Amino acid sequence: MMRFILAILSAALIVMPASAQQTLPPAPLAYEQLSDPAQEEAAQALMETLRCLKCQSQSIADSDAPMAGDMRHQVRSRIAAGEEPEAIRAWLVERYGDYVSYAPTVSNTTWPLFAIPLLLLIVAGVIIRRRVGKRS
The missing domain is CATH 1.20.5 (Single alpha-helices involved in coiled-coils or other helix-helix interfaces)
Structure with missing residues (x-):
């Protein structure tokens, strides 16, 4: 009986990481470009200077991590709302720390x-x- 319980617990420990994968859909602007080419260019330029906190060696523009998608969505939605790229960078640095920026001050x-x-x-x-x- 004890072996049976250990086998079930072992199976649960193996299956848990697979079931813990993100099941939420990506943020709306994570993979969609802005309709205004100037705004999209500003967003792309900013995203290339921000580090993916999960991948750590890629910018959020290049990363497929869900967190990078959320950050791309934030950048695009804030730029579409008229916010300046440096204000967005400052907000992200305040939220995630200096490590998020490839261009530290x-x-x-x-x-x-x-x-x-x-x-x-x-x-x-x-x-x-x-x-x-x-x-x-």
């Missing part, structure tokens, strides 16, 4: 991303200058 949390490479270049320059100076 200098802030209290992102300044090391900009400062550390400069410091490494300065240190490398000092080391090279000392080495070359000793040989002369």
